[in-house]
Amino acid sequence: MKSLYRLLPLLSHQQFTSGQALADELQVTRPTVSNWVAELVAQGVDVYSVKGRGYRLAEPVSLLDRERILSLLSGEVTRRLSVLDIRTDVDSTNAWVLAQPPAPGRWSVCTADYQHQGRGRRGRAWQSPPASSVMVSAAVRESLTGDALYAASLVVGVAVVRAIRQITTLSVALKWPNDIYYEGRKLGGVLCELQGNPLDQPVLVVGIGLNVNAAPPGLDRDIACLRDLSGRFIDRNDLLAALLNELHSALARLTQPAGLADFLREWSEYDCLWNRSVTLVQGSGQETVVARGIDAQGQLIVDDESGQRRTVNGGEVSVLW
Structure with a gap:
């Protein structure tokens, strides 16, 4: 520390x-x-x-409280925990849990009041004031199909929407492939990583970052925090427990035959890019397209300027709007 x-x-x-x-x-x-x-x-x-x-x-802060978090977690989550590390500060919660891989069916979870090397998709920096945001990573080993692992960030996004609605009642939206938005302003995002062979029950690391009582300063984009949007101070322990509970429910549903399809249908209800003109960025090239939702694998469907319809995946491009 x-x-x-x-x-x-x-x-x-x-x-x-x-x-x-x-x-x-x-x-x-x-x-x-x-x-x-x-x-x-x-x-x-x-x-x-x-x-x-x-x-x-000048304002209260919500410090992480291990006992309170444990009291709010469901029995199913607490039984799966092999590690719940509550840290004052850490370089990266994702890196920490990757170094603590769990046994099959178990979870390693790390959360912190401050993260020195927080990052989003494609390595972009994301740092919030201390004790102002939720930054949590869970390394899990579940029996998930390759398609479910590929679409993990979308599934986790749905779990995040449910947790936010539970704590704040805000109707937030999702931006493909892994961002959380409210009326055009970014609230946070999801970062998923795999360690191991996708065919052999790999470790899935789910990283979630949300602006709760303050937003990161100095970013060149419209951002927001849940406190400003909801009009009240939020206990980060409540939100953190809700996120872990919803994550467990989501992963449990994914093991069912129609689980992924159900999640992708629900994801579409929160899609803030639907029918929008957006810019696809790939390397040094850019292209203007119209977003048309996602397919059965979670890829983004787009219509290009010639009217041709195709799909793109999150490993290929970034989406600007």
């Missing part, structure tokens, strides 16, 4: 705490406390600093 994150649980949004009291508690110097506060502010935490009074959070 990086030392400065020991400071965050000691800061209150209701009253000031003196720099000396914080220094004594952490067994550091007052200048060290001042430097740590400045670093937290640089990372997006809003801290009031008043000479003679000390420091106070």
